[in-house]
Amino acid sequence: MRALIVDGERVRIVDVPSHAPGPGEAVVRVTRAGVCATDLEIVRGYMGFRGILGHEFCGVVESSPDPAWTGRRVVGEINCACGSCPTCRAGRPTHCPGRTVMGIQGRDGAFAERIVLPLANLHAVPDGVSDEAAVFTEPLAAACEVLEQVPIRPTDRVVVLGLGRLGQLVVRVLALTGAQVLGVGRSHLGLLPPGVGAVAADDVDGLDLADIVVECTGAPGGLAIASGLVRPRGTLVLKSTVHQPAPPPVTGWVLNEITVVGSRCGPFPPALRLLASGLVDPRPLVHAVLGLSDGAAALAEAGRPGVLKVLLDPAR
Numbered sequence: 400m401r402a403l404i405v406d407g408e409r410v411r412i413v414d415v416p417s418h419a420p421g422p423g424e425a426v427v428r429v430t431r432a433g434v435c436a437t438d439l440e441i442v443r444g445y446m447g448f449r450g451i452l453g454h455e456f457c458g459v460v461e462s463s464p465d466p467a468w469t470g471r472r473v474v475g476e477i478n479c480a481c482g483s484c485p486t487c488r489a490g491r492p493t494h495c496p497g498r499t500v501m502g503i504q505g506r507d508g509a510f511a512e513r514i515v516l517p518l519a520n521l522h523a524v525p526d527g528v529s530d531e532a533a534v535f536t537e538p539l540a541a542a543c544e545v546l547e548q549v550p551i552r553p554t555d556r557v558v559v560l561g562l563g564r565l566g567q568l569v570v571r572v573l574a575l576t577g578a579q580v581l582g583v584g585r586s587h588l589g590l591l592p593p594g595v596g597a598v599a600a601d602d603v604d605g606l607d608l609a610d611i612v613v614e615c616t617g618a619p620g621g622l623a624i625a626s627g628l629v630r631p632r633g634t635l636v637l638k639s640t641v642h643q644p645a646p647p648p649v650t651g652w653v654l655n656e657i658t659v660v661g662s663r664c665g666p667f668p669p670a671l672r673l674l675a676s677g678l679v680d681p682r683p684l685v686h687a688v689l690g691l692s693d694g695a696a697a698l699a700e701a702g703r704p705g706v707l708k709v710l711l712d713p714a715r
Contacts, residue, residue: 544665
């Protein structure tokens, strides 16, 4: 099968043998895969990953240990846990010390014609959700994770810093809480949903401090800017993963008694419900759909300033 692999800072399309499923694993034919900022950071050296990139996907089950799944459209959680260690038994499988992570750590990813994942990681896509929307399930779940970790009240003032691929989804999810949500970014201010305020990144001086700031810039300098926007005893939620992060402004966090929350993967069922209900429609965020053979060009395009979601269609 064809696959896009990363080896150091070089990416290329190669023909590789299809993976044989292990016990409890399903084979999924990929119909769409999405390029995210983490993929671009991996190419720069983040996590030291070598292999097939990609962790956002939608596909069709070709074979499964449970025949009822065969032929179904699915998305999949990216963390593959052991299920037996103390962390897994305590209900924290996404932090399993022995986990593999699709396209990030120890497991090949979704920039290929087929992938292999544990059946336990799969979620069925509702009939009314297109592949172009379903491929956003993983990052939309990451946006939902903010609400799993931080109680946000309708009276809160919330700033989302960075309006790229993830920030746009975070804005859409947090706006549903009724809170006063403000998006701050260098571009795409016009894509924000109704009721969400918009401020250019160069105009943040003088803004009222927020109760909660969610940092989604994907840039080393975003942390310092976000720290300057949160009120004393406020909450700072960190979403960016970068290869070379800037030193954190720890002294300011201590003096202002800031609660700092690291946030990454999230729950798939709520994300799928948001897509099925139409409460979140991510399709306007799609910049381009390219074939898998154009995978290197897709990564380059996704890395251009201001570009939102680039999708891969292995059938092209």
